[in-house]
Amino acid sequence: MQFLKERLPLAEFSAHLRKPLPKHINLLFSLGSLAMFLLLLQAATGAFLALYYSPSPEHAHNAVTYISEEVPFGAFVRGLHHWGASAMVIIVFLHLLRVVLYSSYKAPREFTWIFGVLLLLIVLGFGFTGYLLPWDEKAYWATVVGVEIASTAPVLGDFVAKVMRGGTEIGAVTLSRFYALHTIWLPWLAFGLVGVHLFFVRYYGSSGIPQSPSCSPDKGGRGVKTGKPFYPDQVFEDVVGMLILFVILAVVALSIPVPLEDVADPTNADYDPRPEWYFLFLFQLLKYFQGPFEVIGTFVIPTVGMVLLLFLPFLDKSERAVLWKRPVALTVTTVCVAGIVLLTILGASSPKLNTQETPQPTEQTQGTTTPNTETEEVEDGEEVFDFQLTEEEVEGTAEDEEVFDFQLTEEELQ
Numbered sequence: 001m002q003f004l005k006e007r008l009p010l011a012e013f014s015a016h017l018r019k020p021l022p023k024h025i026n027l028l029f030s031l032g033s034l035a036m037f038l039l040l041l042q043a044a045t046g047a048f049l050a051l052y053y054s055p056s057p058e059h060a061h062n063a064v065t066y067i068s069e070e071v072p073f074g075a076f077v078r079g080l081h082h083w084g085a086s087a088m089v090i091i092v093f094l095h096l097l098r099v100v101l102y103s104s105y106k107a108p109r110e111f112t113w114i115f116g117v118l119l120l121l122i123v124l125g126f127g128f129t130g131y132l133l134p135w136d137e138k139a140y141w142a143t144v145v146g147v148e149i150a151s152t153a154p155v156l157g158d159f160v161a162k163v164m165r166g167g168t169e170i171g172a173v174t175l176s177r178f179y180a181l182h183t184i185w186l187p188w189l190a191f192g193l194v195g196v197h198l199f200f201v202r203y204y205g206s207s208g209i210p211q212s213p214s215c216s217p218d219k220g221g222r223g224v225k226t227g228k229p230f231y232p233d234q235v236f237e238d239v240v241g242m243l244i245l246f247v248i249l250a251v252v253a254l255s256i257p258v259p260l261e262d263v264a265d266p267t268n269a270d271y272d273p274r275p276e277w278y279f280l281f282l283f284q285l286l287k288y289f290q291g292p293f294e295v296i297g298t299f300v301i302p303t304v305g306m307v308l309l310l311f312l313p314f315l316d317k318s319e320r321a322v323l324w325k326r327p328v329a330l331t332v333t334t335v336c337v338a339g340i341v342l343l344t345i346l347g348a349s350s351p352k353l354n355t356q357e358t359p360q361p362t363e364q365t366q367g368t369t370t371p372n373t374e375t376e377e378v379e380d381g382e383e384v385f386d387f388q389l390t391e392e393e394v395e396g397t398a399e400d401e402e403v404f405d406f407q408l409t410e411e412e413l414q
């Protein structure tokens with residue numbers, strides 16, 4: 001300890017952690033810590049799943065079935081990861097709502113807010129990329145719809161869709177791209193952004209609950225700090241919250257099996273695509289804008305909504321922090337939350353979205369439906385598995401139909 005004390009600013013760090021928080025703090029101030037706990041839980045369970053998962057259309061579905069049915073505690077860990085993702089969206093949303101209702105986004109906490117909105121986008125990105133990985137019917141068709149939505153964006157839409165797919169169709173390249181985003185790009189970004197977010201949270205200190213002008217989130221971020229210290233009191237409450245959340249998730253993971261449909265069939269145009277529940281409100285929104293107005297539902301409203309959210313601290317510069325003195329903020333928040341909830345309910349119970357315009361499958365995707373029939377005998381009697389990419393799929397340009405073969409021996413596959 002002496003060795004460490006001489007080399008590290010431990011005393012300053014301890015004093016910083018023991019600084020009192022604002023007097024009025026309630027359980028809603030633990031939501032950020034719960035979001036952080038869930039991020040770590042997702043990373044831990046995801047790392048375990050990655051030991052068995054294989055991001056190729058031939059193996060992904062089998063690997064997920066194997067995890068759920070054969071691997072010891074596989075179904076439990078997969079359950080924690082699956083339900084943990086939904087819990088993460090709910091907790092992050094509630095955390096955002098708490099920040100809005102308590103005016104915690106106002107000066108000087110604009111950067112904390114902006115990095116929070118970026119984290120929200122990353123959480124949704126995890127959900128979107130993770131949904132494809134089991135490579136079952138719902139995964140495939142929801143991604144077809146998701147990528148089509150991205151393609152409607154003006155100017156860059158087609159390019160973005162092509163980058164997402166890694167070519168012209170959803171197939172092997174798309175799956176490895178989504179897997180790389182889900183397991184490398186987004187986790188690095190998420191942990192980096194959480195680091196910056198938490199730096200700002202500690203730098204400005206907690207805002208506390210605005211009750212009277214004397215303890216409102218003031219300009220200098222120095223509310224009346226006469227409450228309990230962050231460590232050990234608040235940390236203890238946060239840890240209890242994390243344990244309770246973990247027990248709830250564990251019970252859900254043990255009692256509700258994670259759904260897995262049949263392996264993706266790109267020829268099944270009758271499939272009724274549904275995104276994950278937290279994208280249902282966007283999916284429902286699309287239905288009100290048809291034909292030339294489609295872009296309003298797919299691009300204009302979501303983009304304008306996100307930009308307004310990002311710049312909220314600069315749009316609402318009022319110094320009134322107490323909720324009942326902010327009728328406009330209260331009304332806008334209520335309308336937005338009620339709209340999202342209503343659209344989600346309507347989306348969950350709504351009829352099929354038209355998928356007739358979805359691209360027809362080529363070899364890349366067809367190979368995924370009957371992986372084990374794509375075998376052939378080679379000279380020495382060794383069985384091989386083929387999946388073929390056309391030049392167009394590899395380079396993203398159409399012209400001739402030269403094909404590229406990637407052959408895996410049965411031995412390599414197993």
Ligand code: HEM
Binds near residue numbers: 112
């Ligand atoms: C992975 C996602 C997130 C994590 C891990 C996270 C973590 C945290 C933590 C631990 C705190 C301090 C405790 C608390 O006030 O609850 C906090 C505060 C804060 N967060 Fe987040 N957060 C996330 C997402 C967001 C989002 C989506 C927003 C809003 C768009 C946001 C805005 C803020 C603000 C403004 C504060 C300061 C609150 C105050 O001083 O009272 N955060 N966050």
